[in-house]
Amino acid sequence: MNKTLQLGDRDLLPPEIIPFLASYNLIGQLLSQSIIESAIASITCTIEETSHALEQFCQYWDLNSEEKIQSWRLRYGLTQEQLELFATRKLRVEKFKQLTWGHQLESYFLKYKRRFDKVIYSLIRIENREIANEIFFRITEGEQSFSELAREYSQGPEAQTSGIIGPVELGSMTPNFAQLLCTSQVGVVQAPMPFGESWVIVRVEKFLTAQLDDFMRQRLLQENFETWFQQQLNQLSPEEKTWMGINTKPAQVQEVNAA
Known part of the structure; x- marks a missing residue:
């Protein structure tokens, strides 16, 4: 040999x-x-x-x-x-x-189903509250369409798609924004709401319910596998973690002296 x-x-x-x-x-x-x-x-x-x-x-x-x-x-x-x-x-x-993990996929899917569901929505984001209120008024009064105003005023990439975003998984969003969409009625324009440094006007266009098909089963198996693998990494010795590029040092707390 x-x-x-x-x-x-x-x-x-x-x-x-x-x-x-x-x-x-x-x-x-x-x-x-x-x-x-x-x-x-x-x-x-x-x-x-x-x-x-x-x-x-x-x-x-x-x-x-x-x-x-x-x-x-x-x-x-x-x-x-x-x-x-x-x-x-x-x-x-x-x-x-x-x-x-194959025997527990159905229960795992049902437990986390909401984050796999997708939504298509329209969005306009504006930094100025007064302008956001004016845009909301124009939409609700039928003076201009949502898509037209999104192209003209929205200050994000959605302006290039007439305000349309999605389909997007709810689990990929911040919890607050996902909650906002989940509690919105399809086709109803929501009044301007503060979000970060902007004001947003949202209209849900469609909800797409996730299905436990073959693709989803493979995805869930991989998610469980990655979680398991991370747990195995956590059990490595400090030397082995160093080789893996895992930071084993506790976060340093900086002291702030009073003026």
């Missing part, structure tokens, strides 16, 4: 590999992958799944003959079993997600 790591025209001996990885700041990536590898160690694939994964792997790396496959495997010092594990890694990660 080859006892060196070939990188281009350079051969790295085992004692050189870790310093080499450290010099390119790759230790953190190695640690993160080892966390995942430990989690999926007990996940297995069927013979058919392994065969399909190997076929896709060889196509990707242009290993179109048994000779090329063996040469590639020997170059990186992999046994056939290790090659199969490498080829099926992505599938085993997906199986791990499904086995760990």
Whole structure:
């Protein structure tokens, strides 16, 4: 078995590999992958799944003959079993997600459904309160349309879309603004309200209810996986966290001397 790591025209001996990885700041990536590898160690694939994964792997790396496959495997010092594990890694990660969180997706979705719901709304934002009130009056009295006034007066990027924004997930908004939209009736123009340093006039155009379809299931599995992974990072030693680029120092509190 080859006892060196070939990188281009350079051969790295085992004692050189870790310093080499450290010099390119790759230790953190190695640690993160080892966390995942430990989690999926007990996940297995069927013979058919392994065969399909190997076929896709060889196509990707242009290993179109048994000779090329063996040469590639020997170059990186992999046994056939290790090659199969490498080829099926992505599938085993997906199986791990499904086995760990698949049974609770419906309850998770229902718990957080509101932040997945989307809304389309019209918006005009103005810094001057008097002008905002005047615009609101023109809309409610039918003197000018919302879209026309948005193009003319709104002081944000929505001016380029006639005031229309969305569809936007409620979970991506600030809680206060999401609450404002959720409590608004579709088609009803809301009177100017202070928001940050501006006054906003809002009209909800349409609510789009989130569905627990295949795309959403994959998204929720990934969210749970990322939460789990962050928890694993929090359990690392201070030295390992340093390699991962995680700040382990407590926030410094600056003392303010009285004048």
